[in-house]
Amino acid sequence: xxxxxxxxxxxxxxxxxxxxxxxxxxxxxxxxxxxxxxxxxxxxxxxxxxxxxxxxxxxxxxxxxxxxxxxxxxxxxxxxxxxxxxxxxxxxxxxxxxxxxxxxxxxxxxxxxxxxxxxxxxxxxxxxxxxxxxxxxxxxxxxxxxxxxxxxxxxxxxxxxxxxxxxxxxxxxxxxxxxxxxxxxxxxxxxxxxxxxxxxxxxxxxxxxxxxxxxxxxxxxxxxxxxxxxxxxxxxxxxxxxxxxxxxxxxxxxxxxxxx
Numbered sequence: 001x002x003x004x005x006x007x008x009x010x011x012x013x014x015x016x017x018x019x020x021x022x023x024x025x026x027x028x029x030x031x032x033x034x035x036x037x038x039x040x041x042x043x044x045x046x047x048x049x050x051x052x053x054x055x056x057x058x059x060x061x062x063x064x065x066x067x068x069x070x071x072x073x074x075x076x077x078x079x080x081x082x083x084x085x086x087x088x089x090x091x092x093x094x095x096x097x098x099x100x101x102x103x104x105x106x107x108x109x110x111x112x113x114x115x116x117x118x119x120x121x122x123x124x125x126x127x128x129x130x131x132x133x134x135x136x137x138x139x140x141x142x143x144x145x146x147x148x149x150x151x152x153x154x155x156x157x158x159x160x161x162x163x164x165x166x167x168x169x170x171x172x173x174x175x176x177x178x179x180x181x182x183x184x185x186x187x188x189x190x191x192x193x194x195x196x197x198x199x200x201x202x203x204x205x206x207x208x209x210x211x212x213x214x215x216x217x218x219x220x221x222x223x224x225x226x227x228x229x230x231x232x233x234x235x236x237x238x239x240x241x242x243x244x245x246x247x248x249x250x251x252x253x254x255x256x257x258x259x260x
Contacts, residue, residue, distance in 0.1 A: 009043025019087035034252035051078040057095035090155025142255035144174030148217040189230040209234035
């Protein structure tokens with residue numbers, strides 16, 4: 001139902017189920033709060049299905065397919081009734097799209113595979129939902145700072161959000177966007193990749209952190225908080241002074257408000 005106050009807004013009449021993701025729920029609660037504030041400001045009605053849990057990506061990427069399957073069943077059950085499911089993580093959205101149906105097929109559960117694929121088709125990263133579904137790039141944000149953007153590899157290569165984050169950042173008033181050298185080079189986190197290949201991972205994140213610090217930006221913005229955590233750890237140890245922030249938290253920020 002469209003509320004009188006949302007008439008004319010791009011999200012009017014749209015109910016969005018928030019896929020908070022477990023990492024954001026536990027470690028970065030300001031990010032899903034920012035998503036809610038942003039979507040409501042654009043006229044959407046936001047709901048939070050409490051049955052949701054982890055997308056299961058860590059199990060899947062490690063080869064524990066049977067152990068990941070309960071996450072698929074939980075996701076399908078939690079979000080089956082919603083037309084739009086939106087999360088602040090290209091990595092987790094990518095896992096839902098490209099791993100859930102595969103896991104069900106591997107288990108021989110073709111009915112679940114079909115359900116998982118259908119629910120996944122309604123699952124969006126926050127940036128692509130704003131640009132491709134609501135059709136907005138200027139969300140009325142104000143953030144008077146120098147930022148550089150790291151397009152995380154799962155956002156680019158798995159979820160394929162394209163340049164939606166950059167379109168949104170370029171429309172933020174007061175924001176100075178500084179190009180990041182070798183932007184699409186992975187930070188080396190990759191979930192279990194950093195545990196299985198620590199030396200390679202360490203070399204990759206050192207390169208990434210150096211490029212970020214060389215921009216002279218005040219903030220490093222990403223669409224995945226765990227990648228930002230990985231990079232900012234190196235920056236902090238080097239006293240680099242660049243602070244991590246999620247894209248949604250910038251977009252939620254308005255002049256005179258904190259966006260939450």
